[in-house]
Amino acid sequence: MKKVLTLFIALLVSTIAFAQQSLWGGGTLVSPEIHENNTVTFRFRAPKAIKVQVTGDFLSNPSVADLKEGPEGVWEYTTPEPLAPELYNYSFIVDGLKMPDPSNIYLIRDVSSLMNVFISGGGRADLYKVNAVPHGTVSRLWYDSPTLGTTRRMTVYTPAGYEKSGKRYPVFYLLHGMGGDEEAWVTLGRATQILDNLIAEGKAKPMIVVMTNGNAALEAAPGESSLGLVPPTTKLPKTMEGSFEAAFPDVVKFIDANYRTVKNKSGRAIAGLSMGGYHSLHISKQYPDLFDYVGLYSAAIWPGKDVESPVYKDMEKKLSVQFAKKPALYWIAIGKTDFLYKANTDYRKLLDDNHYPYTYYETDGGHIWRNWRIYLSEFVPMLFK
Amino acid sequence: MKKVLTLFIALLVSTIAFAQQSLWGGGTLVSPEIHENNTVTFRFRAPKAIKVQVTGDFLSNPSVADLKEGPEGVWEYTTPEPLAPELYNYSFIVDGLKMPDPSNIYLIRDVSSLMNVFISGGGRADLYKVNAVPHGTVSRLWYDSPTLGTTRRMTVYTPAGYEKSGKRYPVFYLLHGMGGDEEAWVTLGRATQILDNLIAEGKAKPMIVVMTNGNAALEAAPGESSLGLVPPTTKLPKTMEGSFEAAFPDVVKFIDANYRTVKNKSGRAIAGLSMGGYHSLHISKQYPDLFDYVGLYSAAIWPGKDVESPVYKDMEKKLSVQFAKKPALYWIAIGKTDFLYKANTDYRKLLDDNHYPYTYYETDGGHIWRNWRIYLSEFVPMLFK
Missing domain, CATH: 3.40.50.1820 (Alpha/Beta hydrolase fold, catalytic domain)
Structure with a gap:
């Protein structure tokens, strides 16, 4: 009977892993990844997509950046410069459809819109x-x-x-x-x-x-x-x-x-x-x-x-x-x-x-x-x- | 100067409308729409999509239903039967990618997944x-x-x-x-x-x-x-x-x-x-x-x-x-x-x-x-x- 706990944890962990895999086609990607120098990498798994972009207030001109497809249908974009300390928001655009980042559970509603957020730390952003x-x-x-x-x-x-x-x-x-x-x-x-x-x-x-x-x-x-x-x-x-x-x-x-x-x-x-x-x-x-x-x-x-x-x-x-x-x-x-x-x-x-x-x-x-x-x-x- | 308020409201409303239009390709669709008889209609705007499905705990066998494309790229699915009173969750699957309903701001996190929710009222669900x-x-x-x-x-x-x-x-x-x-x-x-x-x-x-x-x-x-x-x-x-x-x-x-x-x-x-x-x-x-x-x-x-x-x-x-x-x-x-x-x-x-x-x-x-x-x-x- 004491094996039940092990089974229990195994079942729950596999359920959770399944949910992560399946929900929004996510998987266990890390996105956004904030590097030590405050550049940021965005990742999105979409093997069938033709175009994947990211938009958000960390971008100014142009306000949209293209992700590039890599192995296993994982698309990726890294900011060319470190981001100044700030709380930023972003969304993906997949073949023209805006959608949130399935790897990032942090969404905040502003009026009637939901957007993913992340913090690039340091300076005032530490507040x-x-x-x-x-x-x-x-x-x-x-x-x-x-x-x-x-x-x-x-x-x-x-x-x-x-x-x-x-x-x-x-x-x-x-x-x-x-x-x-x-x-x-x-x-x-x-x-x-x-x-x-x-x-x-x-x-x-x-x-x-x-x-x-x-x-x-x-x-x-x-x-x-x-x-x-x-x-x-x-x-x-x-x-x-x-x-x-x-x-x-x-x-x-x-x-x-x-x-x-x-x-x-x-x-x-x-x-x-x-x-x-x-x-x-x-x-x-x-x-x-x-x-x-x-x-x-x-x-x-x-x-x-x-x-x-x-x-x-x-x-x-x-x-x-x-x-x-x-x-x-x-x-x-x-x-x-x-x-x-x-x-x-x-x-x-x-x-x-x-x-x-x-x-x-x-x-x-x-x-x-x-x-x-x-x-x-x-x-x-x-x-x- | 008193015209400023009118301008202010007009600007804000247009900003909000723009956000609704643009975020996740949303627009002003009503989804989910819970009808008086507790059947529910799901809607999703995606003119370029090939296949749009809905999945959630209101479906049992099969656990996925196909939406049909109508005018202006709006896909739609209505449950054939009224839903029993309950808090339900669901997501869309657009060309194989799970994503939330951009018309529904109500998302709840369960462990590491986010899902849209709605309530079909009556009975215990009124609690x-x-x-x-x-x-x-x-x-x-x-x-x-x-x-x-x-x-x-x-x-x-x-x-x-x-x-x-x-x-x-x-x-x-x-x-x-x-x-x-x-x-x-x-x-x-x-x-x-x-x-x-x-x-x-x-x-x-x-x-x-x-x-x-x-x-x-x-x-x-x-x-x-x-x-x-x-x-x-x-x-x-x-x-x-x-x-x-x-x-x-x-x-x-x-x-x-x-x-x-x-x-x-x-x-x-x-x-x-x-x-x-x-x-x-x-x-x-x-x-x-x-x-x-x-x-x-x-x-x-x-x-x-x-x-x-x-x-x-x-x-x-x-x-x-x-x-x-x-x-x-x-x-x-x-x-x-x-x-x-x-x-x-x-x-x-x-x-x-x-x-x-x-x-x-x-x-x-x-x-x-x-x-x-x-x-x-x-x-x-x-x-x-």
Whole structure:
């Protein structure tokens, strides 16, 4: 009878090996292989394919590279140069069909697309890795929003030691962009890793990070509400028309009631990317006593001309009230090629004309996650000092 | 300037639409489409393909079905019969290459494979859906295991109302199988949904569910430890040789110190699937005062003959001690075609010969998640009554 374990392991291992062999025609290829010098090899087994290509944000011009077929139908491509430290995404194109890499289980959803990811380490990208440091807790929980009349899902990061310390912590409200949800910052945003690592290095204060769902018409991320396993909806009602901003005090009340927080302005920050930057701008000016730290990452600025919410009324007057109360930090970051660059330039002119102090951070590139990870890792060390 | 929002939305929507069009050759197909009568249509756009098939656990004999090409290169297959209520998985096979459905973002990893999933509703499958009921909180956190000398990741479910009730709750320790990890029960196992729904229906007591990582050599699920984004390891040291079982009191101590728990045997249950059933058997007999409820789901039973751990010594004597203390429930479940069926029959004979009481639950099918979701939803209502 004691042979059963051996048989058991043998059966399971063969089942697993079979699954690897069969699923997506995979096998036991290593792909991507990140070499010591940070060049990267991609491999794909497809004996019958005519053309296999790789596309991804590690390529610029051209944005597609051809793999070459080798023995046993294994196609291969190695980058000619080392890749700069970064979290990259990619997909294969096999005879014209985009598909993920069957050798790489790491796929992240961005809005309605899934893409493989890998990390070329070193430099800032080491902040995006899980390192051997104390880890915070990441919770998905539901809160009541009386203002919106719904129960809604959020993601909350509490720093390592929170459970036992008995201390109060400041809270950073971190908002996603259009098409995103309460999963965006902990998946492509690498917020958990960035916070764990910056706190462990002593570069950031231990803090709670609250990542809500910014779509006022939705309760939760795709698959996580009673809508079921349906495709993500990208054209949502109640988007950027004031509902989410008006209801935001519900979130703050819930967090202050359920976590050991610093319950005042100096213990609260708010920032977001794109639509989340727009939310941060309008929430922080609508409730000028709530947040001492404000971050606009590639933010949309101005409301649509047909939008009637009281949240957007008297914008300049509200800004004058907000800045009269001297926020500890008002931080604006954008990439040089972002389609919102001009809107941000116009907004900075308005701030300049009124002598409202802010800090400006400009990067290369456009409206992309690479920039938002950079902005997060620049912003967090400035909070609650 | 107010036109910027309109432009912004237009740009984002077109970006999203482009991503949908381009990623994996997708487009805006609906696939799978679950019709009102529970027949299901699969669709795949591939104008250049010669053959497109679908494979998955909703098919039995044959286990592959051919899609037919229609207008604009869209291939389609509709099941001839309605599908029984269940969470199903599937993949496409395009000219011999397995690949996921680009129209379906719902992919779940099982060990080292990714597969698309969908739910055909009704009956027991409604327990697997997110319904409009109060939702518990799901947290990923890290605990110290002095016995293993590592910091390890676990998933903890706390029932709706836990944060505010001030009450103590019983704890159910729920263990995964070989190749799995602390994500398995909340992904393919649908444990969050099953618990939320059973508790909301009044069929289960509110309880905390603790899902640890049962691989003593690992700290966390793939991608969640400092090993990085590497392929899952299936041949692990320290597997089923006593280390995990011997260190289990570390888990109980951590949970009792950090949650409002019922800190005695009548407030503790342990169960697991396959290797997790083996762990449950050996942990509960090694520590006979810890657990009043024990569940073996398709469990491995006997240790390997070369395994030397004290945990497996004097097995029959330890069982006599455990059963003398009269556990409230000792539950054994297995499928008729499971490769561990005989081992379980032998074990039940040993229990019968000694007049140790247990409850036996037999299903069709073998060593599959469909059975483990059934076993979980049968077991949970019997706990802590």
